[in-house]
Amino acid sequence: MHIDEVKSQFPIFSKKINGKQLVYLDSSNSAQKPTSVIKSLDNFYKNEFSNIGRSIHSLSVNATNKFEETRMSVKKFINASSKDEIIFTKNATEAINLVATTFGQKHIEKGDEILITELEHHSNYIPWHYLRKNKGAVIKFAPINDDGDILIDKFKELITSKTKIIALTHLSNVTGTIVPIKEIIEIAKKKNIPVLVDGCQSAPHLKIDVKDLDCDFYAISCHKIYGPTGVGVLYAKKEWLESLPPYIGGGGMISEVKKDKVTYAPLPEKYEAGTMPTAEVVAFNESIKFMQSIGIENIIKHENELTSYALEKMKKINSVNIVGNPKNKAGVISFTIKGIHPHDISTIVDEEGVAIRAGHHCCQILHERLNLPASARASIGIYNTKEDIDILCKAIENCRKVFDIK
Amino acid sequence: MHIDEVKSQFPIFSKKINGKQLVYLDSSNSAQKPTSVIKSLDNFYKNEFSNIGRSIHSLSVNATNKFEETRMSVKKFINASSKDEIIFTKNATEAINLVATTFGQKHIEKGDEILITELEHHSNYIPWHYLRKNKGAVIKFAPINDDGDILIDKFKELITSKTKIIALTHLSNVTGTIVPIKEIIEIAKKKNIPVLVDGCQSAPHLKIDVKDLDCDFYAISCHKIYGPTGVGVLYAKKEWLESLPPYIGGGGMISEVKKDKVTYAPLPEKYEAGTMPTAEVVAFNESIKFMQSIGIENIIKHENELTSYALEKMKKINSVNIVGNPKNKAGVISFTIKGIHPHDISTIVDEEGVAIRAGHHCCQILHERLNLPASARASIGIYNTKEDIDILCKAIENCRKVFDIK
């Protein structure tokens, strides 16, 4: 697929917002869906719907096969060793909670340390906070510099003999920092500390190879990869999934159930309790195929070009300040305008059909670190074009006009 | 809507299974979806998609409003007191786990008793089993008789001063027993014991009024109410949701996040972490509207008629044995055929386009109680007709032919 044809795959872009063409720059929040994904849902519900696994009639057999095909596609997409390492959750947040809860149950004692960073999304902090609250663990925050880069030396210093797990993002959803995750995992592995990577922002925009990274856990949010809402993925090394206790309990994750004893199903079922988001998982396969049809290299190239173009243009606008200046930056561009609050920016650019996000983007710690009460964020998806950036920049100019800022 | 027009609302019934018209009798597992629900998903993803709550651009405002409209509809559907009592989960299993985990954290100590019944689905047992395993709670099973009815006197006897919570199903997914839940809640209330009702099977088939029932918690599975997969509902009285600790932690459920302290959002957000199944919740509103367009009285009448018809016809077939004979029975008909294993039944009737379920239906305790290794189950939905039952009965006859059973 040629990159110019990509936008036409997304039906929403034929829609008008406030009478204007939609310029969607909120993909870090959630991405739009291509026709193939929407069609898959439609087809599944219209022609093939059934619950999976539990029944053995034809509809169920077919649905189960399609569901498992997605698991195989995810396995390949991130280069896992086995389909048993792919657990479907409701979102990335549940995936991280799954790890924090079960790992915490087995391996965290009072005084044990959990190392995270100042870049983390609340979804990669609150689950660990629970272990602090309930088990007396200690959370350490690896510091960043003003550019939004993690200070690797400080990071190393924070690792102690009590560090039980390291959890950090692969790509910041505020500064766009691409974290040198492989380097950090190597440091951790030398000390035998497991690493959870929050891959929410990286999975749609970078090449992911969990075997090469050698991470223990990797959390993914399908709705950010052009997939349906209601699905997330937890990748975890098999030895972890085998040795950790189960998480949500109920139908489908058990083996033998007696009044006094319960045994659990093998992987991956052990971690998939209750009815799964069946149709959504089936449709997510189309998201992966869509990504592959473009090719991750082409995606990266296109998005890098756009990011450079946007940064250059935005920096030229008076009173615009870009949040962070990391060594490696992806298409997540947070910014402020002196004298205009991000909410007001969002409302004003929305009037021009431009969808951006304003607030703390679920990163209060990071905003506090950077002395910002809030920021505006334009985040890039595969469907964005230079024209989109031009419209954004014009809309930003309009903010200055409305607020009469020179 | 006239009941005869209902089937035509479900596109799947124009499909052929093994060359035969589809006779779907697996609705207790998951129900088929009407056109309005499928169209809502399609429209939302094509024209309106955005994440909710977090952004303030037009798409997000619209999506948030639609999402909250569903919450209002659910509130009315079950007659809750406030929209804040409606929490969206990924399925009913998560809803029950949410209660067991948070209630357990705050109120369960070693030796405390949890009272459930022999009818329970694994999803209403394993979450409590965790409290037994991790906190030393005791689980008591209220016994049933051979008909599948709970023995109320024995139930009363099992309540002690240590009973901290009662959890039971409103409608058995094996015997079809309609549990006299109001009577049981009255007993519990006299002793001030909170009650969780597993409403997975009742919500699609009975009139639900949580205020009238005065239950503390009510768990619902949207995909069984002709809604999309990936959504469940927890109803809980506001005082519980306010006083219990949070469950899954992450974006959207917090108020203020500091390095050393976290405060949580008010209801209902406190229990809705991470990106929600946005499109699915929006589409679920159409399921409720669909139910209301027929009217719950008409649904009950139609399904009762069909159940009686089926029971009468099936009982006449030699060697067929109906599982349970409860005082009040809904359209869940489990059965066995002497000399033919339920799996073999399922495979053979599937050849005739008839989709039923075979196995323990996530109720191993109940099957053990009834001395059955497994059973076959035909479960009725609003779209089923007498013709469906006739085809089922013919297919059962065919099982006997294949196995040469007189």
Next chain:
Amino acid sequence: MDLKQLYQDIILEHGKSPRNFGKCEKYTHEAKGHNPLCGDKVQIFLNLNKEKKVENLTFEGSGCAISMASTSIMTELVKGKSLEAAKKIVLDFLDMIKNTQEIKSEELDEDQKTKIMSLSGVKQYPMRVKCATLGWHTLSSAMLEKKEEVNTEAFD
């Protein structure tokens, strides 16, 4: 929708130079408010004298033009009023923002009504209503001597 309606000159002006900003020296009541969705924060300082009159009313905080201007205008209108009148003005304002076309308050003169109506543009921007009401809810909380922080997520 019309941006000019939302960002009237008086809003921009109050947003830029909020009145009664800062902690006042003496106060009898105080409350904090927070909009977790966007991070807007406000703190209200209220000084009621013995006759239950609002002798002073100031605020601190950070937020968008709408929340800053709305709170600033509020302090101007409420200062000098009796506690009773202040409570009525808050209710009338919230009613105007949510339900009605006009401000019906008997406690305000025509000039003050015009001022308060400059905030009515927010009605066309549902996601911004919470910005406009944050300060008012917080004042209400201060007057009622509530302990909890106001959280806009708790309001419809």
Next chain:
Amino acid sequence: MDLKQLYQDIILEHGKSPRNFGKCEKYTHEAKGHNPLCGDKVQIFLNLNKEKKVENLTFEGSGCAISMASTSIMTELVKGKSLEAAKKIVLDFLDMIKNTQEIKSEELDEDQKTKIMSLSGVKQYPMRVKCATLGWHTLSSAMLEKKEEVNTEAFD
């Protein structure tokens, strides 16, 4: 698809009257198998003599016609064989069910091959493959002296 292919007379007959059913008096190896999806259960009792020959092989359990017949036929074919040969037969059977059209085992004569091929109808019924292989996986587990219960969900 063809039900007659799946439920051949020999299957129905073995399903109804399984051979070598029940716990044998003496056994050296034992294993349990379980298909949690449907509740099929099987327990294998294997008696290996000093020459590593399968002197006896029996089973207990409950399940569908396919799982009962498959296990019954298995016991007939494996009894009397050397441990080595038994292992090969199991692998050949699993290979036939999953991949190939024929049974290639050198350990079986033509009659035995015909018997084992009566189970090949299951290939058209993917959800039933686990029924057909449960007993075989369990025997394999017994021969390898594995401690864990066989769980069909662990196999593709």
